[in-house]
Amino acid sequence: MGIVVMKFGGTSVADADKxxxxxxxxxxxxxxxxxxxxxxxxxxDTTDRLEELAAQVHPNPPRREYDQLVTTGEQVTxxxxxxxLDAMGCPAISFTADQIGMVTxxxxxxxxxxxxxAQRIRRELAAGKIxxxxxxxxxxxxxxxxxxGRGGSNVTLVAIAAGLGAxxxxxxxxxxxxxxxxxxxxxxxxxIARISYDEMLELASLGATVLHNxxxxxxxxxxxxxxxxxxxxxxxxxxxxxxxxxxERIVVSGAALKKQLARVTLxxxxxxxxxxxSIFYALAAGNIVVDDIIQTQTSPTVAAVSFTVDLPxxxxxxxxxxxLCKRMKGMTATFRDDLAKVSVVGMGMRxxxxxxxxxxxxxxxxxxNIRNITTSEIRISCIIDRAQGPxxxxxxxxxxxxxxxxxxxxxxx
Amino acid sequence: MGIVVMKFGGTSVADADKxxxxxxxxxxxxxxxxxxxxxxxxxxDTTDRLEELAAQVHPNPPRREYDQLVTTGEQVTxxxxxxxLDAMGCPAISFTADQIGMVTxxxxxxxxxxxxxAQRIRRELAAGKIxxxxxxxxxxxxxxxxxxGRGGSNVTLVAIAAGLGAxxxxxxxxxxxxxxxxxxxxxxxxxIARISYDEMLELASLGATVLHNxxxxxxxxxxxxxxxxxxxxxxxxxxxxxxxxxxERIVVSGAALKKQLARVTLxxxxxxxxxxxSIFYALAAGNIVVDDIIQTQTSPTVAAVSFTVDLPxxxxxxxxxxxLCKRMKGMTATFRDDLAKVSVVGMGMRxxxxxxxxxxxxxxxxxxNIRNITTSEIRISCIIDRAQGPxxxxxxxxxxxxxxxxxxxxxxx
Numbered sequence: 021m022g023i024v025v026m027k028f029g030g031t032s033v034a035d036a037d038k039x040x041x042x043x044x045x046x047x048x049x050x051x052x053x054x055x056x057x058x059x060x061x062x063x064x065d066t067t068d069r070l071e072e073l074a075a076q077v078h079p080n081p082p083r084r085e086y087d088q089l090v091t092t093g094e095q096v097t098x099x100x101x102x103x104x105l106d107a108m109g110c111p112a113i114s115f116t117a118d119q120i121g122m123v124t125x126x127x128x129x130x131x132x133x134x135x136x137x138a139q140r141i142r143r144e145l146a147a148g149k150i151x152x153x154x155x156x157x158x159x160x161x162x163x164x165x166x167x168x169g170r171g172g173s174n175v176t177l178v179a180i181a182a183g184l185g186a187x188x189x190x191x192x193x194x195x196x197x198x199x200x201x202x203x204x205x206x207x208x209x210x211x212i213a214r215i216s217y218d219e220m221l222e223l224a225s226l227g228a229t230v231l232h233n234x235x236x237x238x239x240x241x242x243x244x245x246x247x248x249x250x251x252x253x254x255x256x257x258x259x260x261x262x263x264x265x266x267x268e269r270i271v272v273s274g275a276a277l278k279k280q281l282a283r284v285t286l287x288x289x290x291x292x293x294x295x296x297x298s299i300f301y302a303l304a305a306g307n308i309v310v311d312d313i314i315q316t317q318t319s320p321t322v323a324a325v326s327f328t329v330d331l332p333x334x335x336x337x338x339x340x341x342x343x344l345c346k347r348m349k350g351m352t353a354t355f356r357d358d359l360a361k362v363s364v365v366g367m368g369m370r371x372x373x374x375x376x377x378x379x380x381x382x383x384x385x386x387x388x389n390i391r392n393i394t395t396s397e398i399r400i401s402c403i404i405d406r407a408q409g410p411x412x413x414x415x416x417x418x419x420x421x422x423x424x425x426x427x428x429x430x431x432x433x
Numbered sequence: 434m435g436i437v438v439m440k441f442g443g444t445s446v447a448d449a450d451k452x453x454x455x456x457x458x459x460x461x462x463x464x465x466x467x468x469x470x471x472x473x474x475x476x477x478d479t480t481d482r483l484e485e486l487a488a489q490v491h492p493n494p495p496r497r498e499y500d501q502l503v504t505t506g507e508q509v510t511x512x513x514x515x516x517x518l519d520a521m522g523c524p525a526i527s528f529t530a531d532q533i534g535m536v537t538x539x540x541x542x543x544x545x546x547x548x549x550x551a552q553r554i555r556r557e558l559a560a561g562k563i564x565x566x567x568x569x570x571x572x573x574x575x576x577x578x579x580x581x582g583r584g585g586s587n588v589t590l591v592a593i594a595a596g597l598g599a600x601x602x603x604x605x606x607x608x609x610x611x612x613x614x615x616x617x618x619x620x621x622x623x624x625i626a627r628i629s630y631d632e633m634l635e636l637a638s639l640g641a642t643v644l645h646n647x648x649x650x651x652x653x654x655x656x657x658x659x660x661x662x663x664x665x666x667x668x669x670x671x672x673x674x675x676x677x678x679x680x681e682r683i684v685v686s687g688a689a690l691k692k693q694l695a696r697v698t699l700x701x702x703x704x705x706x707x708x709x710x711s712i713f714y715a716l717a718a719g720n721i722v723v724d725d726i727i728q729t730q731t732s733p734t735v736a737a738v739s740f741t742v743d744l745p746x747x748x749x750x751x752x753x754x755x756x757l758c759k760r761m762k763g764m765t766a767t768f769r770d771d772l773a774k775v776s777v778v779g780m781g782m783r784x785x786x787x788x789x790x791x792x793x794x795x796x797x798x799x800x801x802n803i804r805n806i807t808t809s810e811i812r813i814s815c816i817i818d819r820a821q822g823p824x825x826x827x828x829x830x831x832x833x834x835x836x837x838x839x840x841x842x843x844x845x846x
Binding site: 036039040070073074076077078079081082084085086088089091092095096098099100102103104106107113114116118119163164165 | 517
């Protein structure tokens, strides 16, 4: 008998009706002959409410206590889900992370899973129960409660699926799957049937919030295919899987727009070893996440270093960089707060040529100025003015025939 | 350095301000040189809200899952309390029952404590931290979360104090202490300075809700004196302590009124062995808590059996008894739903005579009819009409000179 692990995010368990709907899905899977494990998040805005409570007593709560607090959100959902299943006549048992030995390191609020006691879950599955596991949480060797950071419930999903050697791993959410572009911006965006872990990682970095990087990395490491699908209907969503040779035939799988981008440019940076390191060390100390970095030598002794950051991080980045300019004679900093990044992602780029050319031509044809270009093995990104972002995304999406209407054309290419 | 264990009930931690006020008390005790452990309940109406959630998915939730759900209430408070202390510059650490090995049996919703890992708490106290423990909860040997039943946080308080050999055990609540009678009914009721465990047990059975029986029994067993006091000011409350010889000099310590009482009278009950057992077995099976039982033989072959129940239990008691009457030929049942019970409690009754006479005279003098009388070694109770309850309580209270104004007279007696 196969094992299915299904995860329901906060919006999919936001009230009693939704909890019942999720429970029904689990019962259906059980009737089809599966052993079923559910991973659930906190209901709706529960975590926000708990954070508000914390803010009322501490401006910057100790992380151990913060984790002890917010993990109650998932504990509420697991017990309600077990009750809902029991009310349907289906035996069920709920587990906190502690109760199934989901042991993590002790980095509170960003813990990494070390191991899971799969036997505890297997025993209850063998007894015919549906097992419900609290997402997002873990426990240290010493018994302190930890949380797994943003997207943590998906990490739990993948970890449980890997630990049990599950046959199916389903992520029920409020979207239909992964799209070739954000459908709110690109109306003809198409749902992707299958996508590789690496492509998903690139899209997640570019702002696809359905699955965060850590969950995808975990799935890739343990080769756990994830089915991202809607909790509102039964249609198939997107399978995130290991790369196959076939995938390389598709040059570009998706396009993405990162809207809230800012750029810092440092000019007359002394071109000697250690300078770049000291710059990015100072930024890291300020807890600033740097996106792309572009360095060019502007003369034999000085360089220009540009990097992008999320817009909310700009003010802190500005403070750090102005401080650096005081310490490094001659160096100056300029800032832009009105940029965006449009990207295309695809395994096929490894073997196909002309992708960059086609992308740049699409943007140039509409008079969109490309301010910077960065690439990875399977991604090309252009930094442009924010005001042109949506248009650029649509242009690039069409240029690679990603949309529904041009699907046939895309296949012929 | 001494250890103080202080417990704060739900109303004393109902919001951020009250949590801070409780935290300040702990800090003050620490400054006075104590090692401090706090036991806290769920904030305000949290438990009610969680029960409502449960009711939305299950009419009668499985107890294990119910416990898994409601214990999140205390977990929220402990972490917020630790944050509040940290914000005051006082190192603190919160513990769920599981984290301090507060092991119970597996009777969910009514679990009994088996042991506590006092070492875990001692280690943190030695490190200079204030330790905050979640009240009301425990954990089974297998790691399932349990709850300790009504008044469970006070059981936690006493268990922790006993486990640590604490010097002071304080129960902070929204009343000033234990009174000679309910001050809402008897305006001249007086706060009692010291009362024995046994007297407190009788008063608790009679409806004094500050401390439930289980907590007092636990305190008596381990001889842990409890100071019941207000969280709103610093005045002394009531010490609940082991009985001393001195206590027997006070004939009556307090009076109490149980207002919502009903009575069932079974007539023509066959007077043969096993009949009473079968009656009360049927009542227990219906989850009806029987208060007092009075049996009298009315002829050589039949008896009358009366018993009282809390008014809300009457309809179920009626159903069970009418069922019994069908099975036992000739037996009939009558019901009263308009009764109350007035009682006096005191260690001194053991050695002093005339208590009953004085009580009955006080009631008779006001034309109050006594319908039944029950006694224990340190208690006399009269069942009367509910409408006369408050007047009866005041009369009895005055007859034994328990009030503030007649205090001197009481001492002379």
